[in-house]
Amino acid sequence: HDKWEIDPQELMLLEELGSGQFGVVRRGKWRGSIDVAVKMMKEGTMSEDDFIEEAKVMTKLQHTNLVQLYGVCSKNRPIFIVTEYMRHGSLLNYLRRHEQSLTSNQGLLLDMCIQICKGMAYLERHNYIHRDLAARNCLVGSENIVKVADFGLARYVLDDQYTSSGGSKFPIKWAPPEVLNYTRFSSKSDVWAYGVLMWEVFTCGKMPYGRLKNTEVVEKVQKGLILEKPKMCYKEVYDVMRKCWSQLPETRPSFRVLKEQLVTVAQRLL
Numbered sequence: 567h568d569k570w571e572i573d574p575q576e577l578m579l580l581e582e583l584g585s586g587q588f589g590v591v592r593r594g595k596w597r598g599s600i601d602v603a604v605k606m607m608k609e610g611t612m613s614e615d616d617f618i619e620e621a622k623v624m625t626k627l628q629h630t631n632l633v634q635l636y637g638v639c640s641k642n643r644p645i646f647i648v649t650e651y652m653r654h655g656s657l658l659n660y661l662r663r664h665e666q667s668l669t670s671n672q673g674l675l676l677d678m679c680i681q682i683c684k685g686m687a688y689l690e691r692h693n694y695i696h697r698d699l700a701a702r703n704c705l706v707g708s709e710n711i712v713k714v715a716d717f718g719l720a721r722y723v724l725d726d727q728y729t730s731s732g733g734s735k736f737p738i739k740w741a742p743p744e745v746l747n748y749t750r751f752s753s754k755s756d757v758w759a760y761g762v763l764m765w766e767v768f769t770c771g772k773m774p775y776g777r778l779k780n781t782e783v784v785e786k787v788q789k790g791l792i793l794e795k796p797k798m799c800y801k802e803v804y805d806v807m808r809k810c811w812s813q814l815p816e817t818r819p820s821f822r823v824l825k826e827q828l829v830t831v832a833q834r835l836l
């Protein structure tokens with residue numbers, strides 16, 4: 567019996583949590599007591615067999631700051647992807663809903679960034695590239711724990727509007743020059759996206775580059791324009807963000823180095 571295969575009869579599906587372009591996510595109970603979230607993959611959105619192969623690897627990636635994949639129900643269609651349940655939902659929604667209390671709490675915002683950095687440093691150590699790191703793809707649990715989700719799934723999306731950098735759904739505003747020009751993904755392109763995620767956190771969920779169109783962002787990013795310092799953000803924290811936006815991937819810090827720098831800044835400031 568394959569460890570990553572979950573028997574759908576052991577799942578009890580509860581309320582809908584959200585729906586995206588890949589399908590609906592519902593809260594559930596597994597084996598009567600384990601809180602889970604279940605993503606029911608809309609048919610034709612994903613190369614399912616490749617994903618099921620990948621699920622075996624993903625169930626082995628375990629870290630406190632990664633949303634744990636429990637397994638898949640792959641015997642019927644649509645396939646179900648089952649992960650741990652995160653009771654406060656996406657980080658982006660959380661930031662926007664709690665803006666009032668968060669603006670005065672730089673310590674908490676910095677702690678959220680450090681948690682995500684730890685999860686990403688673990689993926690980096692395992693040579694695992696996320697490809698779509700952003701606040702919308704992080705989830706918040708109890709006691710202000712924040713975890714990285716959806717890591718690596720971008721590879722299995724069939725809709726090339728989403729996967730090709732020219733596509734209308736491609737996350738341009740989180741992409742570095744080498745991805746915009748050559749779709750060259752690496753842990754260093756994840757670092758660029760992490761810098762944008764830090765900016766999202768310290769603006770409590772603003773849209774990067776405001777209402778600039780994707781074509782304008784591509785042009786400006788290639789000319790070296792970077793996001794301005796969020797009002798409530800310490801200069802030392804912004805200096806770390808800026809390092810993530812070096813034009814050349816090799817001059818960007820690794821997540822391992824970023825984590826050291828952020829922890830040092832946190833100790834000095836708080």
Ligand SMILES: COc1cc2c(cc1NS(C)(=O)=O)=CC1=C(NCc3c(C)cccc3C)N=NC=21
Nearest residue numbers: 583584603604605647650651652653655656715
């Ligand atoms: C409480 O509210 C929520 C909770 C969750 C949630 C969304 C909300 N609501 S919302 C839309 O943000 O407002 C999505 C998940 C999730 N995993 C999702 C997941 C699965 C199942 C399979 C593959 C990849 C991923 C990321 N674990 N807990 C939650």
